[in-house]
Amino acid sequence: MDMVTKAKINLFAVLRNLQDLCTMDPVAADMIKNENISVQFKVPNVGIGTLRFADGKCTFVRGKGPASLKLWFTSPEHFNTMIDGGKTIPIFINVFKVGFLLNTFMKLADRMAYFLKPPADKKAELLKDPEYFKINTILTAYTAFNAMAEIANSDKIGKACAYRMFDGVILMEIKGGPSLNITVKDHLLSVGVGKVKLPTATMTFNSMEFAHKLLNGEASTFGGMGSGDFGLSGAVALLEQMGKLLNLVSVYLG
Amino acid sequence: MNLKYEPKKIFDVSKSQEMFKRALNVMPAGIYGHLGPSEGCMIPVQSYPLYMSRAEGAYVYDIDGNRIIDYMCAYGPNFLGYNDPDVDAAAAEQRKKGDCTTLVSPISIDFAEELVSTINMADWAFFAKNGGDITQFSVMIARAYTHRKKIVLTKGYYHGVAPWMQKLGYSGVTEEDLANNLYIDWNAPEQFEALCKKYPGQIAAFIATPYMHGNFLDNMIPVPGYWQKIRKICDDNGIVLIFDDVRAGFRVNIKGTDFEYGIKADLSCFCKALANGYNISAICGAKKLLNATADIAYTGSYWFSAVPMAAGIATLKKAKAVNAVEENIKKGKKLTDGLAEVAKMNGFDLKVTGEPAMFYLRLANDYPSTILHQEWVAECVKRGVFFTSHHNHFISYALSDADIQYTWEVADEAYKVIRKNHPDYEGYIK
Numbered sequence: 037m038d039m040v041t042k043a044k045i046n047l048f049a050v051l052r053n054l055q056d057l058c059t060m061d062p063v064a065a066d067m068i069k070n071e072n073i074s075v076q077f078k079v080p081n082v083g084i085g086t087l088r089f090a091d092g093k094c095t096f097v098r099g100k101g102p103a104s105l106k107l108w109f110t111s112p113e114h115f116n117t118m119i120d121g122g123k124t125i126p127i128f129i130n131v132f133k134v135g136f137l138l139n140t141f142m143k144l145a146d147r148m149a150y151f152l153k154p155p156a157d158k159k160a161e162l163l164k165d166p167e168y169f170k171i172n173t174i175l176t177a178y179t180a181f182n183a184m185a186e187i188a189n190s191d192k193i194g195k196a197c198a199y200r201m202f203d204g205v206i207l208m209e210i211k212g213g214p215s216l217n218i219t220v221k222d223h224l225l226s227v228g229v230g231k232v233k234l235p236t237a238t239m240t241f242n243s244m245e246f247a248h249k250l251l252n253g254e255a256s257t258f259g260g261m262g263s264g265d266f267g268l269s270g271a272v273a274l275l276e277q278m279g280k281l282l283n284l285v286s287v288y289l290g
Numbered sequence: 291m292n293l294k295y296e297p298k299k300i301f302d303v304s305k306s307q308e309m310f311k312r313a314l315n316v317m318p319a320g321i322y323g324h325l326g327p328s329e330g331c332m333i334p335v336q337s338y339p340l341y342m343s344r345a346e347g348a349y350v351y352d353i354d355g356n357r358i359i360d361y362m363c364a365y366g367p368n369f370l371g372y373n374d375p376d377v378d379a380a381a382a383e384q385r386k387k388g389d390c391t392t393l394v395s396p397i398s399i400d401f402a403e404e405l406v407s408t409i410n411m412a413d414w415a416f417f418a419k420n421g422g423d424i425t426q427f428s429v430m431i432a433r434a435y436t437h438r439k440k441i442v443l444t445k446g447y448y449h450g451v452a453p454w455m456q457k458l459g460y461s462g463v464t465e466e467d468l469a470n471n472l473y474i475d476w477n478a479p480e481q482f483e484a485l486c487k488k489y490p491g492q493i494a495a496f497i498a499t500p501y502m503h504g505n506f507l508d509n510m511i512p513v514p515g516y517w518q519k520i521r522k523i524c525d526d527n528g529i530v531l532i533f534d535d536v537r538a539g540f541r542v543n544i545k546g547t548d549f550e551y552g553i554k555a556d557l558s559c560f561c562k563a564l565a566n567g568y569n570i571s572a573i574c575g576a577k578k579l580l581n582a583t584a585d586i587a588y589t590g591s592y593w594f595s596a597v598p599m600a601a602g603i604a605t606l607k608k609a610k611a612v613n614a615v616e617e618n619i620k621k622g623k624k625l626t627d628g629l630a631e632v633a634k635m636n637g638f639d640l641k642v643t644g645e646p647a648m649f650y651l652r653l654a655n656d657y658p659s660t661i662l663h664q665e666w667v668a669e670c671v672k673r674g675v676f677f678t679s680h681h682n683h684f685i686s687y688a689l690s691d692a693d694i695q696y697t698w699e700v701a702d703e704a705y706k707v708i709r710k711n712h713p714d715y716e717g718y719i720k
Contacts, residue, residue: 193465196458202658236659258319258328262310262335270659272331272680273506280459 037287041190043082043112045288046119048098049182050152051077053175054087057148058094060171064147068094073136076103079115089140105136151175163248173248174214180251181208181216183289184281185225194284197277198223204236204274210247211240220274225281237270239278253286291628293635295699298673301356306340309353324365324681331680337668345372347688350676359693360676363684366537366562370605370614371688377566380604384597395596397603404603405574408610410549411533411558412574416583418593421536421561422450424573425497427588428557429454431575432495432530435582439470440489442482442496442529446504449497449534476502476510479519486527496524497532500547501645503682508652509644512551521553530579533558536571540564541647541684544606544615546574568601609687615647618685621694622646625685628698636705650682662708669704670697 058064071089078084086101087094108127109115151171154162162168187194188201198220206218215231241247246265249255257279260266268275310327313320319328327335339352348371350360360368370377384397402415409415418424429441449455453467472489474481476498486493498520502510524531533548533555540563543550548558556579561571569592575583609615623646633640639654653663660679667679675697677683 193459200457204658234659238661256319258322258326259314262314262320262327264334264336267334269333269664270661271506272333272660273658277459280461283461284459 038191039112039116040081041187041194042288043079043115044186044190045183046116047077047079047082047085048186049179050119050289051085051087052096052182053148053152053178054144055094055096056175056178057144057151057171060174061147061151064144065092067140067143067147068092071136071140073105074101074103075137075141076101076106077109077115078106079109079112082112082115105134107137148175152179169248170213170244173210173244173251176251177208177210177214177216177247179289180282180285181218182227183285184278185218185227187284187288188223188225188281191284194281195223197280197284198225201225201274201277202271204271205232206270206274206278207232207235207238209238209240210244211242213241213244213247218278235270237272237274238268239275240267240269241265242267291631291698292695293632293699293702295703298700298703300672301339301352301354301358301674303337303339303352303354303356305354306338306352307336309341331664331678332668332671333664333679334668337672339671347371347373348686348690348693356674358671358674358676359689359697361683361685361697362676362678362681363686364567365681366541366684367565367567368684368686368688369540369563369618370566370608370612371686372567374566374605374608374688376608377568377601377604381568381597381601384600387596389597390592390595394594395599397596397599398594401572401599401602404606405560405572408544408606409558409560409574410545411554411556411576412546413577414575414580414583416573416575417599418571418573418590419569420450420571421534421559422452422455423590423593424559424561424571425449425455425532425534425536426452427573427586428532428534428559429495429497430586430588431557431573431579431583432532434586435530435579436494436528438492438494440472440493441470442472442474442485442493444476444498444502445473446476446502446507447498447534448504449499449536477513477516479516479523482520482523486523486529491528493527493529495530495532496520497534499534499536500538500542500551503537503644503648503650505680508641509648509650509682511645517548517551517553524556530556532556535559536561537682538645538648540609540615541618542615542645544609564605565598565602566605568598568605570595570598570602572602612687614687618647618687618689619645621687621689622649622685625649625689625694625697626651628694629701632698632701633705636702636709638705638708644682647685648682649685651677652679662712665711666701666704666708669707670700673700673703675700 058068068089069092074088076086084100086097086103152175188198201220204220209215217228217232219226242265310320319326332338341353342350343353344351348359350358405415406412453463456463472485501512535547535558538547539560546558548555556576558574626642626649630640641652641654642649644650656662664679667677670677
């Protein structure tokens, strides 16, 4: 596993989920309602991501921006250790804001883990709650597709797949749920939220239930296509490579 | 072209769809591989018949009772027509004598002699079952003969599904599987020459299809002089030239597609049309490779089955008697000229590429999305004309003028449906 790619996934796919968590989950929204702070994460060979908490919202920005608290990591491994819950201390700039990190931020991270990594013995029960099921599925989808883009842009095998992709936009839609658009430009992938009018290819999950199954490795894409739970249209050559990239997500996120 | 016709019946394929649900419980992907809805790019799958009840001539009949003109021909094996009576009679006669037995049938020699006398480059023949068996073997022969490791392939290639034939990132394929592969673009002999300079004395083989008939792309015929340049580079550098004629074999020239393009390959791989659907493949080789081939351990349980060999002999004899290759080329040309005309009459630009008996279709208007083309293909399938949106098609000798006329009518109706379903089609149709 390539540690730089893993760190990119942790920063730009996992951590960015906090903005969606705070939108969908009232508990998370309540945690940040009085916060007004920007936290920047800087990881060598990986890049910079900034989380901004203001007006009861959380926004993730890729790249530099004004930040009241800056966290610098010595290496991708250093950052990955923190995201994986290990005991590690980044380099702080503005120590007066560290309280946010140790308090609200940690609670937010726990809340995200509650949705994305539920304990095995409680998972089945939690998923019976429709609201939990929905947030779990949407966050899993956002993580998977954003991670996929990082893999395409950074991982050796991912780059080989991306090299076979021509320019275009792939629309991923979960019926009854969110849509994402994945842009391929010069063999680099980027992910946006929402539909596009004339996609080059489409990938449609016909229900939240099937999206959940597929994203959690409990169903197959080929089987889903056959049963009508999962539909593809348009440039299959793009979708074929995207499928292979999605397969690589589990290598990094297990 | 007369396109006055009654509206076509839309097929009910519900029994196929129900059957498929049953298969999903006990078979990976229900129908795995290129005949299945996923790799077969059946979009949307609900439009497609999936299971046959019988086949005859140019038609396959599904379990819902629909008659379908089959332009995929089982992805190639249907060459003379499904259940061709002459081929079936020869196979039945051999079956009475024996098929898979401890002692080998002399018919294996008859079939090898038939191939040697038919295929221009052939001094000998070796039999297996599938195309992939022999493309794999061709590389082993080249390595055994040259004592070298590397092989050169053209981008967009398909030579089967062994790990080295697949690509980095494909399930079950490792970097090590691909370690000896080198790649060049199609129609680019100068890139091959550059590789020979970069890896002197290390390249065992150049393997390619006679022309580029890869999926999802316009098929490309070799530019004049291309194969002659490749042949010379191989000769100058001691490299074995392998023709993967698995798909194009007997659809361009009965003497081999290398003959059509003016050269002699060192090894030529055949399958698909070889025995009109009976399961056999063959590799034909130049004399210089005979001993190296003989010393390789390569075999399979059914590779000397006599029934497919009898079918193969009958197929080649009948193909020669009725000029099947030439007739199929004419049928393919007539069909595709008409399809392009029908498209044009409906305001669409249908691009036809490849050799006529293996034509590839795509709508130029919505390229590269192919969303409209996929919908058109699905509308054709729903009316009994089996096309695909991702792969070249095949012509069988059983295809009649009436079938071609019916196909044009279906194509016309399908284009009209697409226009009606897409009032916003200007977004796609440029």
